[in-house]
Amino acid sequence: MCGIFGVRGHPDATHLAQLGLYSLQHRGQESVGVVSIDPAGTARAVRTMGTLSDAVAVELSKMAGVTAIGHTRYSTSGSSTIENAQPVVARSRGGYITLAHNGNLINAAELRMELEDQGSIFASTNDSEVVVHRLARSGAGSPADRLADALSGVEGAYSLIVAMGDTLLAARDPRGWRPLTMGRLGDAVVFASETCALDIVGATVEREVEPGEIIAVDSDGIHSTHPLPAREPHRCVFEFVYFARPDSRVYGESVDRARRALGRRLAVEHPAPTAELVFSVPDSSNSAALGFAEQSGLPYELALIRNHYVGRTFIQPTQAGRDAKVKVKYNPVREVLAGKRVVMVDDSIVRGTTTRGLVALVRAAGAREVHLRVSSAPVTGPCYYGIDTPSREELIAAKFSTSEIATHLGVDSLGYLSLDGMLGSVPSGPHGFCHACFSGDYPTPPPTDPDKLRFGCGC
Ligand code: AMP
Secondary structure, three states: EEEEEEOOOEEEHHHHHHHHHOOHHHHOOOEEEEEOOOOOOEEEEEEEEEOOOOOHHHHHHOEOOOOOEEEEEOOOOOOHHHHHHHEEEEEOOOOOEEEEEEEEEEEEHHHHHHHHHOOOOOOOOOOOOOOHHHHHOOOOHHHHHHHHHHHOOOEEEEEEEEOOOOOEEEEOOOOOOOOEEEEEEEEEEEOOOHHHHHHHHHOOEEEEOOOOOOEEOOEEEEEEEEEOOOOOOOEEEEHHHOOOOOOOEEEEEEHHHHHHHHHHHHHHHHOOOOOOEEEEOOOOOHHHHHHHHHHHOOOOOOEEEEEEOOOHHOOOOHHHHHHHHHHHEEEHHHHHOOOOOOEEEOOOOOOOOOHHHHHHHHHOOOOOOEEEEEEEOOOOOOOOOOOOOOOOOHHHHHHHOHHHHHHHHHOOOEOOOOOOHHHHHOOOOOOOEEEEHOOOOOOOOOOOOOOOOOOOOOO
């Protein structure tokens, strides 16, 4: 997964990109980057591993730009290295090309091989660079035509922000897997993965970039085209379940509203009659736990405190990193838990590693009964479209039944939201969503080589 941000036509573009990335930091913590383009068209980049630190902010403050693109990354293809940090910047015969990508291209391996056969040399092992090469080779006229040309034949998930010359472009794949919103800040146009990044810069939300749409912003204004063949929409439901921030709107809908509805439905499907209180696994489950509490009439308590200076557990790309982080990321509030029968609400279980550690913490703090309620269906398959779910072998619900999982996690009872309950609870559901990781209903064939480290981004 990744967060992307772009702004054109603002004297403080670099600073705005920096602010936007602070609000998109939850979408990726492996690397961060900003490319700033000055009025003469010269692009300058700052990219670094990790999060947006004070040191990066100092570097950014030296870069004047009227257009800027930013990216926060966590890899779904391509290793976690600086060569794979984005935005990608390349110099071609027509000037600089800068690109930030959220998603995962499923035919990147084939496209890359084709380009390499024709002599292309790649600087990274991420899938996004394929689009940059295709842009550089395109003989089409306007930047929007070049982007349409470059994207024809590219399969998979992409929300893109691209700068070429004086033009800022935004594009979304025809199935609309990943969110992308357009906003306005005075005369400037802003694009961001989530509306929370528009809020922080003071931009007003204008609308979603539509699936299959390319929007080009230049000195003549905003031009929209739909050059790519239309497909059935497959917006990622996991954005509502887990990924996006609750203060955002994605796909034009409130994430907070969606999560509360998921929690309410969970309480209907899996009540916990003996429980005395409800708490969430912060932060991604807070809204769902509130919904559960509201529906069940149980008090909502803060029983787990999250250390905000430790990143999202999963965003550590290796198992060793993940294990170490669980221990330092959460601490139970003993006074809330001791002697109590409790409902712990989490948004999803993937490997079960974090959850098992959390249940042990809650028990050690004195909870008498632990009833785990999960505000999504069991994750039974990998995602090929931009969420970093592991291979099927590592997914606990792909191998074990709910009662076996309950035993493994050490809970008194376990209830997952049903697939129908989940799709029926999200705004504008149940149709038009991708739920492949829950249902096995993949809208495309799997990539020829799903191993993310074979050659390489996607996010
Ligand atoms: P685990 O028990 O190890 O499966 O971890 C479950 C936790 O991981 C839940 O609290 C989720 O909020 C979180 N989670 C689910 N999917 C992802 C993901 N793709 N990336 C990062 N964290 C995730």
